[in-house]
Amino acid sequence: MALDINSNKYTFGFSAVMVVVVAVLLAVASESLKPMQNANVKREKMQNILSSVGVKATAGEAEALYAELITGSVVIGHDGQVISEPKNEAFNIDVLAQYKDKAKQDGDKEFPLFICEKDGKTSYIIPMVGTGLWGPIWGYMAIASDGKTVEGVSFDHKSETPGLGAEINQGWFQAPFVGKTIFTDAGEFAPIKAVKGGAADDDMHGVDAISGGTITSNGLSAMIENTLKIYTTYLKGIQAPAVEELAPMAVDSLAVDSLAIDTVNVKVIQ
Amino acid sequence: MSTAVAEPEVKAPSEPMFSKKTLKLITDPFNDNNPITVQVLGICSALAITVQVKQAIVMGLSVMVVTAASNLILSLIRNYVPNRIRIIVQLVIVAALVILVDQTLKAFVYDVSKALSVFVGLIITNCIVMGRIEAFALANKPWPSFVDGIGNGAGYGAILVAVAVIRELFGSGKLLGFQVIPDAVYAAGYVNNGLMILPPMALITVGCIIWIQRSKNTKLIEKH
Numbered sequence: 138m139a140l141d142i143n144s145n146k147y148t149f150g151f152s153a154v155m156v157v158v159v160a161v162l163l164a165v166a167s168e169s170l171k172p173m174q175n176a177n178v179k180r181e182k183m184q185n186i187l188s189s190v191g192v193k194a195t196a197g198e199a200e201a202l203y204a205e206l207i208t209g210s211v212v213i214g215h216d217g218q219v220i221s222e223p224k225n226e227a228f229n230i231d232v233l234a235q236y237k238d239k240a241k242q243d244g245d246k247e248f249p250l251f252i253c254e255k256d257g258k259t260s261y262i263i264p265m266v267g268t269g270l271w272g273p274i275w276g277y278m279a280i281a282s283d284g285k286t287v288e289g290v291s292f293d294h295k296s297e298t299p300g301l302g303a304e305i306n307q308g309w310f311q312a313p314f315v316g317k318t319i320f321t322d323a324g325e326f327a328p329i330k331a332v333k334g335g336a337a338d339d340d341m342h343g344v345d346a347i348s349g350g351t352i353t354s355n356g357l358s359a360m361i362e363n364t365l366k367i368y369t370t371y372l373k374g375i376q377a378p379a380v381e382e383l384a385p386m387a388v389d390s391l392a393v394d395s396l397a398i399d400t401v402n403v404k405v406i407q
Numbered sequence: 408m409s410t411a412v413a414e415p416e417v418k419a420p421s422e423p424m425f426s427k428k429t430l431k432l433i434t435d436p437f438n439d440n441n442p443i444t445v446q447v448l449g450i451c452s453a454l455a456i457t458v459q460v461k462q463a464i465v466m467g468l469s470v471m472v473v474t475a476a477s478n479l480i481l482s483l484i485r486n487y488v489p490n491r492i493r494i495i496v497q498l499v500i501v502a503a504l505v506i507l508v509d510q511t512l513k514a515f516v517y518d519v520s521k522a523l524s525v526f527v528g529l530i531i532t533n534c535i536v537m538g539r540i541e542a543f544a545l546a547n548k549p550w551p552s553f554v555d556g557i558g559n560g561a562g563y564g565a566i567l568v569a570v571a572v573i574r575e576l577f578g579s580g581k582l583l584g585f586q587v588i589p590d591a592v593y594a595a596g597y598v599n600n601g602l603m604i605l606p607p608m609a610l611i612t613v614g615c616i617i618w619i620q621r622s623k624n625t626k627l628i629e630k631h
Binding site: 142143147148151152155156159162163166167170173174177178180181196 | 488490511517
């Protein structure tokens with residue numbers, strides 16, 4: 138063969154052909170397997186939502202149980218009001234993007250909430266996203282029908298330290314959340330915090346943090362606060378449907394309003 | 408396992424499909440030349456994913472598919488690979504195969520794929536794969552190379568499953584997720600050995616397997 142397989146020309150040609158062939162192969166495989174992978178991700182999301190109300194579903198039964206127990210969903214805007222005609226279905230909302238996507242206008246943000254009916258009890262499941270030490274953390278918190286008592290939580294993480302921060306997805310860490318409240322008796326918003334050194338026994342708004350997992354614990358506290366504050370208006374509505382909004386909330390929405398006005402002004406100036 | 412299955416009386420122009428030599432490629436990695444216990448390759452993944460038998464089986468199969476397919480492909484193109492970029496070509500092909508395996512696992516056995524997490528991706532760096540390509544596939548015909556890949560993948564998988572059986576049985580009292588140790592034993596005061604769940608016990612288990620293997624197969628013992 139006249140072909141010199143060690144010549145530069147041949148080497149370049151060979152690598153070019155190889156790269157193209159491999160790229161096409163991988164692209165085809167990835168595209169054809171995508172629907173099944175997405176279905177798996179969807180089922181896992183259902184399992185996570187269900188586990189926050191204490192239902193441990195296998196991947197196979199997740200869809201049936203989800204359809205049975207999750208009876209409805211609500212989409213809430215950044216101002217805490219229910220959006221009657223949301224752009225996306227609650228389940229399909231990319232929660233992470235609502236908090237992290239800087240390009241998103243406040244008015245476009247949509248925050249989902251799932252309503253679960255189990256054993257005659259209604260609970261409201263709130264998806265959460267935040268940041269741990271090494272990467273994203275996320276979870277679901279189920280609030281009882283009184284609008285302030287935690288019924289259950291499920292947290293998970295991408296890459297927290299095994300044995301330390303990674304413990305947030307374990308039962309022993311999640312169990313103490315049950316029965317805590319996210320509002321004080323006076324009706325003020327008091328998100329649950331992971332308390333370093335251990336929470337006091339009578340602390341209704343704190344759980345034990347993880348020793349050696351301080352940054353993950355703090356990230357978790359921040360996640361709970363940042364997420365829940367968007368839902369406070371809605372949850373207050375559940376607590377006392379007839380009562381007018383309380384003063385602190387009015388201040389909050391005012392602050393949001395003035396922010397909105399600011400952005401309008403900026404646009405006008407531009 | 409006996410190698411006497413080969414039929415020397417077959418008068419074929421080329422070597423028969425399963426000649427003595429080819430069969431040895433499959434049986435060797437199980438004993439005399441096991442990738443884990445004799446060559447001590449791929450230990451890292453063997454420690455990490457042998458907590459449950461199911462994970463070990465899937466991991467063993469994945470490695471087997473990658474070693475066999477990469478051996479086959481590289482043996483087929485071995486006369487056309489420019490020598491200077493030989494390693495890069497091997498890496499690209501192995502990486503592509505590993506991605507294919509990873510995607511397939513994600514689509515069909517999602518929970519196992521999540522449990523194996525990064526270790527499927529790390530098959531790329533598993534010395535067994537590159538080692539077999541360099542040492543065997545680049546110098547042999549496609550069929551023996553393929554068989555060699557199957558043999559080494561299976562030898563790796565066999566040790567993985569053996570370690571996983573011990574660890575799952577004593578660590579959580581289950582096999583393949585089914586309760587094996589009866590409740591009555593727990594009622595009598597038996598407790599699962601929590602240490603078995605942790606990676607160091609995998610190392611000790613592998614060590615015990617090596618010990619047993621060498622005491623049976625004395626030619627593996629190095630003379631110093």
